[in-house]
Amino acid sequence: xxxxxxxxxxxxxxxxxxxxxxxxxxxxxxxxxxxxxxxxxxxxxxxxxxxxxxxxxxxxxxxxxxxxxxxxxxxxxxxxxxxxxxxxxxxxxxxxxxxxxxxxxxxxxxxxxxxxxxxxxxxxxxxxxxxxxxxxxxxxxxxxxxxxxxxxxxxxxxxxxxxxxxxxxxxxxxxxx
Numbered sequence: 001x002x003x004x005x006x007x008x009x010x011x012x013x014x015x016x017x018x019x020x021x022x023x024x025x026x027x028x029x030x031x032x033x034x035x036x037x038x039x040x041x042x043x044x045x046x047x048x049x050x051x052x053x054x055x056x057x058x059x060x061x062x063x064x065x066x067x068x069x070x071x072x073x074x075x076x077x078x079x080x081x082x083x084x085x086x087x088x089x090x091x092x093x094x095x096x097x098x099x100x101x102x103x104x105x106x107x108x109x110x111x112x113x114x115x116x117x118x119x120x121x122x123x124x125x126x127x128x129x130x131x132x133x134x135x136x137x138x139x140x141x142x143x144x145x146x147x148x149x150x151x152x153x154x155x156x157x158x159x160x161x162x163x164x165x166x167x168x169x170x171x172x173x174x175x176x177x
Contacts, residue, residue: 019055020063075138
């Protein structure tokens, strides 16, 4: 993946509230190998996640983080069970909050990021956003299996059984003596 010269490894920790007050923008990348839950959910620890984050204070006076995180991750194709590279793109729109009560009062367009005072783990937040963006099922876009494997062989003929009530039908229609 091409990285402009200005892209550096994103710092692991930072104070999101101070970043928002100062209008900080972070651009960089994270080695996939640093994101343990992503490594566990994928087939490889190779690659990088490119990240662009803007920390601001919204009109509602909320500390807000917006941006994107993207990577090309190796997942298991659910058709052929071989690795497939899937582009993952996550749009981040979070508000930094202290607790669940404050989180429940957020506008609908913001998701909460509950953090304590001081520094927070930015990698953990980005990892969570990427995990939410993983597809439920990964597969190759082109056909990765022989089409004959999709059928179960020759068509099965359904043998029509004799109706057990046919005898009763005959008795019903015969004249009574």
